[in-house]
Amino acid sequence: VKLRALVRLPSRIGWRDHVIGASLALAYFVWLLATARSLGFPRDEGMYFHAATDYVGWWRSLLDHAQDALKQSAIDGAFTDNHEHPVLMKTLFGVSWWILHEKWGLVKDASTAFRIPAMLVAGIGLWTTYLFGARAWSRRAGLVAAVLLGLMPAVFFHAHLACFDVPIMTMWILCVYVHWRAQETRSLGWALAVGVVFGLALETKHSAWFLPAVLVPHALFIQRREILRALRVGRVSIPASVVSMFVVGPIVFLALWPYLWNDTLARVQWWFEFHLNHEYYNIEYLGRNYFGPPSPKSYVPVMVLATVPTVTIVLFGIGAVERAANGARRLAHWGKRVLRIDGGTAWTNWWSDFVSGASSDRRETDLLLLLSLAAALSPWLRAKTPIFGGTKHWLTAYPALALFAGRGFDLVTAAMGRALPRLDPRRWLAAEAGLFASVVAAPLVVTVHSHPYGIAAYVPLVGGTAGGATLGLNRQFWGYTSQNAAEEYLNEQAPRGASVFIHDTTWDAWARMQQEGRVRKDLRATGAPNDGQIALVEHELHMNEVDYSIWTAFGSVTPVYVVLHDGVPMVSIYRRP
Amino acid sequence: VGILELGAHVVQTHGAVDTADWHAARDYVASQAKPDDLVTFAPRWVDPVGREQLGPALATLEREARPDETRFPRAFEVSIRGEHDPLLEGWRQSAEQRFGRVTVTTLENPSPVHVLDDLVSLVNGQRMQASRVDGDRVSDCTFTHAGTQSGGLGAGPALPADRFVCAAGGFVAATVAADLDYRPRRCIYAPPPGGHSFVRLRFLGVRLGTSIHGHHGLYVEAERNKTGSPVTITFRVGDAVVGSVVHHDGDGWKPFEFDTRALAASASKNDQGVPQVDLVADIESANGERRMYCFEADTR
Numbered sequence: 037v038k039l040r041a042l043v044r045l046p047s048r049i050g051w052r053d054h055v056i057g058a059s060l061a062l063a064y065f066v067w068l069l070a071t072a073r074s075l076g077f078p079r080d081e082g083m084y085f086h087a088a089t090d091y092v093g094w095w096r097s098l099l100d101h102a103q104d105a106l107k108q109s110a111i112d113g114a115f116t117d118n119h120e121h122p123v124l125m126k127t128l129f130g131v132s133w134w135i136l137h138e139k140w141g142l143v144k145d146a147s148t149a150f151r152i153p154a155m156l157v158a159g160i161g162l163w164t165t166y167l168f169g170a171r172a173w174s175r176r177a178g179l180v181a182a183v184l185l186g187l188m189p190a191v192f193f194h195a196h197l198a199c200f201d202v203p204i205m206t207m208w209i210l211c212v213y214v215h216w217r218a219q220e221t222r223s224l225g226w227a228l229a230v231g232v233v234f235g236l237a238l239e240t241k242h243s244a245w246f247l248p249a250v251l252v253p254h255a256l257f258i259q260r261r262e263i264l265r266a267l268r269v270g271r272v273s274i275p276a277s278v279v280s281m282f283v284v285g286p287i288v289f290l291a292l293w294p295y296l297w298n299d300t301l302a303r304v305q306w307w308f309e310f311h312l313n314h315e316y317y318n319i320e321y322l323g324r325n326y327f328g329p330p331s332p333k334s335y336v337p338v339m340v341l342a343t344v345p346t347v348t349i350v351l352f353g354i355g356a357v358e359r360a361a362n363g364a365r366r367l368a369h370w371g372k373r374v375l376r377i378d379g380g381t382a383w384t385n386w387w388s389d390f391v392s393g394a395s396s397d398r399r400e401t402d403l404l405l406l407l408s409l410a411a412a413l414s415p416w417l418r419a420k421t422p423i424f425g426g427t428k429h430w431l432t433a434y435p436a437l438a439l440f441a442g443r444g445f446d447l448v449t450a451a452m453g454r455a456l457p458r459l460d461p462r463r464w465l466a467a468e469a470g471l472f473a474s475v476v477a478a479p480l481v482v483t484v485h486s487h488p489y490g491i492a493a494y495v496p497l498v499g500g501t502a503g504g505a506t507l508g509l510n511r512q513f514w515g516y517t518s519q520n521a522a523e524e525y526l527n528e529q530a531p532r533g534a535s536v537f538i539h540d541t542t543w544d545a546w547a548r549m550q551q552e553g554r555v556r557k558d559l560r561a562t563g564a565p566n567d568g569q570i571a572l573v574e575h576e577l578h579m580n581e582v583d584y585s586i587w588t589a590f591g592s593v594t595p596v597y598v599v600l601h602d603g604v605p606m607v608s609i610y611r612r613p
Numbered sequence: 614v615g616i617l618e619l620g621a622h623v624v625q626t627h628g629a630v631d632t633a634d635w636h637a638a639r640d641y642v643a644s645q646a647k648p649d650d651l652v653t654f655a656p657r658w659v660d661p662v663g664r665e666q667l668g669p670a671l672a673t674l675e676r677e678a679r680p681d682e683t684r685f686p687r688a689f690e691v692s693i694r695g696e697h698d699p700l701l702e703g704w705r706q707s708a709e710q711r712f713g714r715v716t717v718t719t720l721e722n723p724s725p726v727h728v729l730d731d732l733v734s735l736v737n738g739q740r741m742q743a744s745r746v747d748g749d750r751v752s753d754c755t756f757t758h759a760g761t762q763s764g765g766l767g768a769g770p771a772l773p774a775d776r777f778v779c780a781a782g783g784f785v786a787a788t789v790a791a792d793l794d795y796r797p798r799r800c801i802y803a804p805p806p807g808g809h810s811f812v813r814l815r816f817l818g819v820r821l822g823t824s825i826h827g828h829h830g831l832y833v834e835a836e837r838n839k840t841g842s843p844v845t846i847t848f849r850v851g852d853a854v855v856g857s858v859v860h861h862d863g864d865g866w867k868p869f870e871f872d873t874r875a876l877a878a879s880a881s882k883n884d885q886g887v888p889q890v891d892l893v894a895d896i897e898s899a900n901g902e903r904r905m906y907c908f909e910a911d912t913r
Contacts, residue, residue, distance in 0.1 A: 346614060481622055482618075485626060566771070573661075588770070588789050602628075603659075608665075
């Protein structure tokens with residue numbers, strides 16, 4: 037009886053929900069960990085491995101020789117590397133590598149040890165999403181939202197990497213959630229937590245710059261009455277969470293980034309300018325290579341539709357439309373009150389009926405999620421914003437998208453209940469499980485199948501990977517597929533000691549793949565096709581020129597092997613005749 | 614929707630082409646295609662697989678990096694997923710064979726032309742001379758055989774082992790360049806030095822017909838920013854100008870055509886009675902900065 041009471045979920049969201057969220061997080065982490073070795077190293081990840089090693093070295097020297105470590109020369113020596121990005125995740129990567137791989141030897145691959153913090157943080161993203169959904173609408177909605185978030189091929193791909201895109205997705209939704217809780221509870225603890233989490237988000241990636249655009253209007257709207265009341269008596273009332281965000285947030289941010297402890301203003305200014313004037317890289321979209329402004333306005337909607345499972349989008353649509361309708365009713369209700377509209381005519385009667393269904397929410401969840409979506413997506417709608425990172429730059433929008441999808445699932449379940457009113461509890465449970473399976477099955481299968489080509493994976497709506505290629509959508513970037521070339525051809529077929537033109541793969545990444553036994557150790561990397569006995573081309577539209585250089589260098593247009601995903605070329609391998 | 618999506622995924626991921634289908638298509642094309650025919654693949658992204666599976670005898674450099682389709686009397690389009698090469702639109706279909714998931718469509722060119730001489734094929738020490746002209750001073754470029762020179766992204770077209778090396782700087786060679794649409798173009802790489810200097814190419818014993826037909830462009834990364842000086846190519850026979858055309862950044866792989874009927878009528882004839890001349894091409898630009906220029910031309 038005690039066990040049953042322990043397992044039974046009370047209506048109030050509590051510790052049991054944290055157990056559910058943590059279980060989701062753990063399951064996702066284990067899945068990511070189990071599949072990590074089959075994913076090569078993108079260019080950026082190699083740089084972060086390097087920086088992480090430098091950073092953790094500095095922290096160790098701080099423990100051993102604090103005075104020396106705190107000198108500017110020591111700080112700059114360690115933190116100048118990759119100083120265009122803040123250090124939270126890189127420090128965690130380094131700590132994980134140092135403890136789990138170097139010191140304790142628990143994790144065999146150094147790369148996996150570097151990646152573990154990002155994978156854990158991805159799990160926390162699902163945990164937070166579950167809690168958010170459970171508190172906002174229902175446990176069912178939270179569960180579906182968290183699962184659908186994890187089952188987006190792009191999220192799954194980036195969640196493996198020792199990079200910042202999924203960590204900032206998690207920090208974003210965590211910050212929004214903590215802020216939401218702060219508005220609900222009005223407690224000092226939650227308000228302080230907003231500042232801390234915002235600081236951590238800033239320390240994760242510059243995408244956090246946009247969080248105030250979500251949190252400030254929401255807090256002001258929620259506390260509008262208090263603010264107006266205070267203004268009437270000549271006082272200024274600012275929500276505590278907002279104060280915390282702008283006071284505690286920057287303190288946390290600066291405290292965790294030693295590079296900013298000297299020349300602070302100049303270095304912060306440089307950080308802003310670097311990202312506001314970021315150079316453009318190449319990326320293919322609808323068969324055209326974009327390498328500068330203007331970026332196509334259709335990029336975000338088309339790429340979201342082409343990469344997020346369609347059932348998730350449909351559920352999002354159902355949930356979002358229902359919430360929008362409720363918002364419209366509330367607006368109409370407000371208008372009715374302000375305009376003093378009473379019944380009498382057909383039109384006013386309709387209006388009265390329309391507003392009667394409006395439900396209010398003092399946490400203004402719909403507004404918050406709408407702002408979260410808008411702030412995460414809108415920078416990528418600007419013509420001047422570079423789009424080279426594909427969907428990874430707006431992963432921060434996906435928790436809100438998934439939460440609306442969770443709400444959509446609630447509505448579909450309710451509709452099923454209305455359609456099948458006479459089902460006994462056991463059959464109802466089976467029907468609900470079947471509905472859940474019907475929603476989750478496609479995203480699960482599509483995501484599993486996408487690995488390790490998550491960037492090349494497009495959803496069935498656009499014809500899958502082959503459909504994406506036909507549409508002229510980007511297949512990969514940053515040269516991580518040389519590992520697949522090794523697995524499928526080089527390790528078995530390359531002559532002993534052969535020189536290999538490694539194309540877009542970095543030297544560091546190649547060396548690490550050799551250290552970890554992913555690529556044969558005797559193969560020698562070269563930086564020019566004419567120096568290689570073997571040459572790789574990782575297929576992207578703008579990389580065609582490298583393909584043609586190999587034709588000339590090798591005197592042949594015939595690859596000896598092509599690495600495919602669903603029949604679509606990922607890497608061509610040439611061998612000097 | 615979820616079930617439909619799952620079903621579509623299963624269908625789409627089981628649509629990959631068997632090697633046996635490719636090989637059957639290869640055997641069919643090998644039995645049918647003549648050296649003048651085009652062999653092409655659709656959709657465009659399947660080209661690497663097509664080259665791998667059909668092999669170098671069918672997927673040749675000349676077919677892959679063709680200047681355009683006009684010179685081919687017939688095309689074998691090897692396609693999957695029901696796709697077609699849009700560049701062959703308007704060609705008449707004369708046959709279609711299916712080999713599992715691979716379809717070979719035979720298409721007839723509605724207005725084929727006969728190429729007399731392809732200038733790209735004349736880039737060698739016997740049929741072409743190259744020189745750099747700096748004001749009054751003409752310095753010859755030597756035809757050499759050295760190691761190939763190539764790089765990664767942004768390095769420009771690779772230089773083949775056989776190339777003209779100019780003492781005053783620069784190279785001339787037949788190579789493959791990526792045009793503005795990232796298509797491969799087999800062409801004569803002849804970057805103009807800029808200012809008052811220019812590159813002069815003399816093609817020896819070129820057979821003349823009704824026209825000189827060609828294309829020119831710059832390596833994609835040299836022209837896509839549209840900041841470079843225009844490049845002019847002028848064709849001459851003796852003192853007579855055959856034609857001149859300017860390439861501006863952003864023009865891409867730009868076609869040109871000059872009427873040579875009058876010139877052919879007055880030219881000396883070879884043993885077969887075909888008019889034959891030494892054709893000169895001068896390539897110049899006001900500024901040589903990143904003028905990674907490439908052109909192709911034929912007489913027809």
